[in-house]
Amino acid sequence: MPERNLDSVYTGLQLDQTKRELRLLHFTFPEKDSGIQAIADTEPLHVILEKVSLDDKATPDKAASEFIALSYVWGDADDQREIYVNGHAIWITRNLDSALRAYARIYLNMASRDPEKTEDILPLWADGICIDQGSKDERGHQVSLMLSIYAAASFVFVWLGEGNVTTRLAIKLLKELAHPSDHFDAKRVQWQALFQFLQNPWFTRLWVVQEFAAARPLSILMWCGYDWILPSFLCRTVKRLLHVVHIDPLSELTRAVYTTNVIDNLLAIDQIFFVRGLHHSRRWAVPSIIKLCILISTSQRSSCTVPHDVIYALLGLAEKSKSIPELYPNYRLSIGTLFAEFFKTAVESTGALTLLSYVKHDLQTTMPSWVPNWNDKRSDIPARLVSFKTELSGDHDSVCTDLFSASHATVANCRFTPKLTICLCDGILVESVSRLYGDRLVGVEFTSEEICSWIERIGAALTHIWRALHPYKQEGFLEALWRTMLADQVTLDRKTHCPAPKSCRHIFDIIWNRSNNGHEENDRLLSNEYFLPVLQAVASSCRFRTLYGTASGRVGLGPPYTQQGDMVCVLFGGSVPYLLHDRKNGSHSFVGETYVHGIMRGEGLYDVNGKHKATQCFILT
Numbered sequence: 001m002p003e004r005n006l007d008s009v010y011t012g013l014q015l016d017q018t019k020r021e022l023r024l025l026h027f028t029f030p031e032k033d034s035g036i037q038a039i040a041d042t043e044p045l046h047v048i049l050e051k052v053s054l055d056d057k058a059t060p061d062k063a064a065s066e067f068i069a070l071s072y073v074w075g076d077a078d079d080q081r082e083i084y085v086n087g088h089a090i091w092i093t094r095n096l097d098s099a100l101r102a103y104a105r106i107y108l109n110m111a112s113r114d115p116e117k118t119e120d121i122l123p124l125w126a127d128g129i130c131i132d133q134g135s136k137d138e139r140g141h142q143v144s145l146m147l148s149i150y151a152a153a154s155f156v157f158v159w160l161g162e163g164n165v166t167t168r169l170a171i172k173l174l175k176e177l178a179h180p181s182d183h184f185d186a187k188r189v190q191w192q193a194l195f196q197f198l199q200n201p202w203f204t205r206l207w208v209v210q211e212f213a214a215a216r217p218l219s220i221l222m223w224c225g226y227d228w229i230l231p232s233f234l235c236r237t238v239k240r241l242l243h244v245v246h247i248d249p250l251s252e253l254t255r256a257v258y259t260t261n262v263i264d265n266l267l268a269i270d271q272i273f274f275v276r277g278l279h280h281s282r283r284w285a286v287p288s289i290i291k292l293c294i295l296i297s298t299s300q301r302s303s304c305t306v307p308h309d310v311i312y313a314l315l316g317l318a319e320k321s322k323s324i325p326e327l328y329p330n331y332r333l334s335i336g337t338l339f340a341e342f343f344k345t346a347v348e349s350t351g352a353l354t355l356l357s358y359v360k361h362d363l364q365t366t367m368p369s370w371v372p373n374w375n376d377k378r379s380d381i382p383a384r385l386v387s388f389k390t391e392l393s394g395d396h397d398s399v400c401t402d403l404f405s406a407s408h409a410t411v412a413n414c415r416f417t418p419k420l421t422i423c424l425c426d427g428i429l430v431e432s433v434s435r436l437y438g439d440r441l442v443g444v445e446f447t448s449e450e451i452c453s454w455i456e457r458i459g460a461a462l463t464h465i466w467r468a469l470h471p472y473k474q475e476g477f478l479e480a481l482w483r484t485m486l487a488d489q490v491t492l493d494r495k496t497h498c499p500a501p502k503s504c505r506h507i508f509d510i511i512w513n514r515s516n517n518g519h520e521e522n523d524r525l526l527s528n529e530y531f532l533p534v535l536q537a538v539a540s541s542c543r544f545r546t547l548y549g550t551a552s553g554r555v556g557l558g559p560p561y562t563q564q565g566d567m568v569c570v571l572f573g574g575s576v577p578y579l580l581h582d583r584k585n586g587s588h589s590f591v592g593e594t595y596v597h598g599i600m601r602g603e604g605l606y607d608v609n610g611k612h613k614a615t616q617c618f619i620l621t
Contacts, residue, residue, distance in 0.1 A: 008086075008088045009049070009085050009086055009088050009090060009132075010023075010049075010132050013049055013051050013086075015051065015138060015141065015142075017137065017138070017141040019053055019055070020053055020054040020055050020145055020148065021051060021052070021053045021054075022051075022052060022053075022054065022125065022130060022142065022145065022149060023049045023050065023051055023052075023125075023130040023131075024049070024050050024052055024065065024067050024123035024124065024125055024130065025047045025048075025049060025085075025100075025123060025124045025125070025126055025129055025130055026047060026048050026049075026050060026121075026123050026124075027045070027046070027047055027100075027104050027121055027124075028046045028047065028048055029046070039100075039101040039104045039105050039108070044081070044082040044083050044084055044089070045083045045084070045097070045100055045101065045104075046083075046084045047083065047084070047085055047100075047129070048085070048086050049085060049086055049129070049130065050123065052065040052067075053065075054145070054148055054149070054152055065123075066122055066123075066154050067122055067123045067124065067125055067152075067153055067154065068103070068122050068123070068124050068125070068153060068154060068155050068156070068157050069124075069125045069149055069150050069153035069155075069156050069157070069211070069215075070099060070100075070103065070124055070125065070126040070127075070156075070157050070159065071150075071156055071157065071158045071159070071202075071207075071208060071211045071212075072095060072096060072099045072126075072158070072159040072202070073095060073161075073200075073201045073202045073205055074093050074095065074096065074128065074305065075093040075094060075095030075096070076093065076094070076095075077093060079093060079094045080092060080093055080094060081093075081094050081097035083097065083100075083129075085129060090129075092128050092129060093128065095159075095161060096126065096128045096129075098159070098161070098162055099126070099157075099159035100124070100126070102159060102223060102225075103124060103157055103159070104121060106223065107121045107122070108121065122154060122155075124157075125149055125153065127142070130142075136330075136331040136332055137332075139329070139331055140328070140329035140330050140331055141329075143309075143312050143313075143315075143329040144315075144316070144328060144329050146207075146210060146211075146214075146313075146316055147210055147214045147316030147317060148214075148316075149214075150210070150211045150214035150215055151214040151215070151216070153215070153216075153219070154219065155219045155220070155221055156211060156212075156215040156219055156220045156221070157221050157223070158202070158220060158221065158222040158223065159202075159223060160200055160202050160222065160223065160224035160229075161200065161202075161224060161225075162224075162225050163224045163225020163226060163227055164225070166193045166196060166197070167193075167197055167224050167225060167227065168225075168227055169189070169190055169193040169194075170190075170193040170194040170196065170197030170198075171197070171224060171227045171229060172190075173186055173190045173191075173193065173194050174194060174197070174229065174233060174234065174237050175229075175233050177236075177237040177240055177241075178230075178232070178233035178234075178236040178237050184244070184253060191253075191256060192260075195256070195257070195260045195262040196260075197224075198238075198262050198265050198266065198269070199260075199261075199262055199265050200224075203265050203268055203269050203272075204264070204265055204268045204301060204302050204303055205302065205303070205304070206299060206302040206303060206304040206309060206310065206313045206314070207304065207309065207313045208272060208302070209271070209272055209275050209295070209299055209302060209313065209314060209317070210313055210314060210316055210317050212231075212272050212273075212275075212276050213272075213275050213276040213278075213279040213280075213317055214279070214316070214317075217280075222234070231273075234269065235269075235273045238266050238269045238270050238273075239270065241253075241257065241266055242266055242267070242270060245257055245263070245266075264301045265301075267301055268299075268301040268302050271298060271299060271301065271302070275295065275299075275317065279317055287349065287350075288318050288319040288323045288324055289318070289324060289345060289346050289349040289350065290349075290350060290388070291317070291318035291319075292311075292314060292315060292318035292319070292324065292327075292342075292346075293346055293350075293354070293355065293388050294388045295314040295317055295318055296310065296311060296314055296374060297358060297387060297388045298388070299314065300374075300377065303377065306331070307335045307375050308329070308331055308333070308335060308338055310374040310375055311327060311338060311339075311342055311374065312329045315327060315329070324345060326341055326344075326345045327341065327342060327345060335375070336366060336367040336368075336371065337419075337420060339367065339371050339372065339373065339374060340367070340368065340371045340416075340420035340421075341420060343355050343370070343371055343372065343423075344414075344416050344420060344423075347412050347414050347573070348414075350412075351411035351412050351573055352411075352412060352573050352574075352575070353412050353414075353425075353571055353573045353574040353575075354386055354387075354388060354575065355372055356370065356372075356571075356574065356578060356590065356593065357384045357385060357386040357387065357576070357593045358372040358374075358384065358387075359371070359372050359373075359590060359592055359593075360372070360373060360376045360378060360381050361559070361561060361591075361592070368420075368421055368422070368423070368620065368621055369589040369590040369591075369620060369621060370423050370425075370590040370620040381544055381560075382541075382543060382544045382545045382559060382560070383540045383541065383543065384593070385403075385404070385487055385575075385576050385593050385594075385595055386403070386404070386575045386576055386593065403489055403496065403498040403575075404498070404575045404576050404600045404601065405575060405600075405601050405602055406570050406574060406575060406576050406577050406599060406600055406601070406602065406604060407427070407570050407571065407572050407573060407574050407575070407602070407605070408602040408605065410572040410573055411572060411573050412425070412571070412572055412573025412574070413425070413426040413572050413573070414426075414573075421621070422587075422619060422620065422621055423620040424617055424618070424619055424620070425571050425572075425617070425618050425620055426571070426572050426615050426616070426617055426618075427569050427570050427571035427572050427574070427615070427616060427618060428569065428570045428604060428605055428613045428614075428615065428616065429567055429568075429569055429613075429616055430568045430569060430570060430577065430596075430599055430604040430613075431550045431551050431552055431554070431567075431568050432550065432551050432565055432566065432567050432568060433548045433549075433550060433556070433558070433562060433563070433564055433565060433566045433567075433568065433579070434548075434549055434550055434551045434564065435548065435549045435564065436546055436547075436548045436562065436563075436564060437458070437461065437462060437546070437547040437548065437549075438546075439454070439457055439458065439461070439547075440542070440544070440545065440546060440547075440560065441454055441538075441539065441542045441543045441544070441545075442543070442544060443543070446539055446543075448531075448532075448535055451535045451538055451539055452511050452514075452525070452535070454542075455485065455508065455511050455512075455538065456511050456512060456514070458481070458485070458547065459478070459481065459508070459511070459512040460512075462481060462547070462549075462555070463477065463478065463481075477555075478508070478512075479505065480554075480555050480597045480598065481508075481555055482504065482505055482508040483499070483500060483597055484547070484555045484556065484557055484595060484597045485508075485538050485541065485542055485557075486500050486504065486534070486537045486538060486541055487537075487541035487557060487595045488500050488595070488597070488600065489537065489541075490504055490530075490533050490534060490537040491533060491536070491537065492530075492533050500537070501530075503530055504530055504534050506528065506530070507525065507528060507530050507531055507534045507535075508534075510524055510525050510528075511525070541557065541595070542557065544559075544560050545557045545558060545559065545560065546558050546559065546560055546562045548562055550568060550596065554596055554597060554598050554599070555596070555597050556568065556594055556595060556596040556597070557594060557595040557596075558579050558591070558592065558594045559579070559591055559592035559593075559594075561591065561592075562579060562591065562592075562594075563581065563591075565581075565582070566579045566580065566581050566582075566591055567579065567580045567581070567582060567588070568594065568596055568599075568604075569618065570599065570604045570605060571618070572615075576593045576594065576595065576600065577593070577594050577595075577596050577599055577600070577604060578590065578591070578592065578593055578594060579591035579592055579593075579594050580618060580620070583621070586619060587619040587620070587621045588618050588619060588620055588621070589620070589621065590620050
C-alpha cells in the first residue's frame, strides 16, 4: 500500500486559520466513461479540491458556494481504498469510498436526463479528505468550524453503509412503525432485522449529535445502499419503541430490546433528536459552559475514535463566538490536561462541583483522581446522585442539578496548580467510614425477588450492628436505613420525589416482616402501587454501591471501592457529600460522591451545638 502523500495533495490549498476557510471536493470522470459507469467500477475515483470560505457572498460574477456535507462512519482503518485527489493517489477507508460513490450515483441518477451534465453534482465536504488529517493545527481549526459547516450545507448526506437483504427488511419495518397504529404487527425476523440495523455504528457516533443538530430543517438525506430514510420516520419509530419499554417492561418486545442490547442505541438516537430540538429552540438560554456540561454528560452512550472529540464534537453546540476560549480545539494537549481544563473551566464558571459526580475510577488511568474520564464507557458503575438535566418549561429553561444541598448555598473555592495535577478545595470534614457491609447488589438486571431478598438481608444484618450507635433519635434507625437504600428519592408517574414519600416505608416494613407471614405478605407487596417504583429506586441507588456505617453510627452509600477510614467531607459548592482517601502525606485521593443520611441538606456543616465547623483545605491529587 503506497504512503499517503498529504503534502502534495494540499499544496497551494493551505487554509488561513484566522478565517473560516475550508476545502470542497469535486468529482471528475474520465472522458471514456460516463459518470455512472465510473463510480460503479472498481477503479479509483478521481476528485479535485477547491478552497472556499464560509464568509463568501454571492456577487454578480460568482454565486455563493453551495455544497453537501457528508455524515458517515470512518470504518475499519485497515480496510482502505485508493483515490486520486488533485492527481495524487492517497488512501481512504472503504466506507468513505462507498459513501462517495453512493453520493455521486444518486445525484447522477437524478440528472440522468442529461448524463453528460455532471456539473449538477454539488461539491462535497468530507472530513477524511477535505481536512489535512496529518496536521493537528488544521484539524483543530476545522473542528472549530464544524457546526458552521453543517449549518451552511445545502443538504447533509448521511451514509449508513451498503445495504443488504437484512437492512432492506429493517428499513421497510421502520417506515411502517413510523405511522400510528394500535399494535406492533411484525414477524420475529423483521424485529431481528430492525434491531440489527439500529446497531449501525453511525447511530452512536458522537459527531452525529452536532452534525444532525446543525443541519437546516428538512435538509437531511439518509441512505443505506439504495434505500432512503426520512429522519422523522426514524425519530417516531425510536420514540414508539422506547414508549413500549417504559410502559410495559414485561412485554416480549421489551425483553427483546434488552436481550439484543439495542436499548443503548435507542437512547442514543433519541438523544440525537433531543439535542437537535434544543439547538433549534430559543428557550435553551443557559450559559455556554453549562450547555457543554449537559451535552457531554447526556451523550455518554455515543463514542468517538479520537479521545479529545468527546469534548470537541459537542463544543460548537454549546458556545457562541468562541465563548469558552480555554477549550478551543487543540489536539496537541494530552487527554488528561484537556479533561482537567474542562473541569477547571466548569467549576470556575459555575461555582458548583457537579462534575465530581461523574468521576469513574480506573486503576489504569494516569489522570488526577478528581478529573472525570469522559471516555470511560463502563456500565458496571453506580448511578449518579447528582447530574445535569435540562427541562424546557414555559418560556424558560431550568437546569436541575440539585436534589440535595449538602453544602447549602456555598460556592466552590478551588485552586489549581499550573499543570492541573492538583486541585485545592475548601470544605468541611464531617467524619469517617468505620465499617463496611460487603453484601452488594451487583449486576445489570434483577428480579423483584432478588431485590426483596437483598433488602431483607440488609435489614436483618444492619439493625443488630448499628441500632445502638445510630444518631437518628427522632426518626429511628430503620427510617434512616430505608431512605438510604433509596438515596431518599423515588420516581412516581415519571416525576422524581426527593425526599421520598413516607408511604414508601410500608414496602420495606412488609419485606422485613414477610419471613413471619410468607405468601400473605408477598400478595400485599404485589398489590401495593409503590412496590415496583420502590424496587426500581433501590436497584438504581444501590447497584454497585457499598453500604457503610460512620464513626457516629450514620448510614451511607458509597462507591464500590469505599474503604474503611475514608473521610466523609462536604466540599463547598457540592450538592452531595464526598469520600476522600487520606494518602498520609498531606494530600487526598478523590473516591466519589456519597449519600449519608442526615447530612444531605447542610447538617454536616455544623456541630452538635449548631456552630459552623472549621473550614479545611483538601489537597486532591
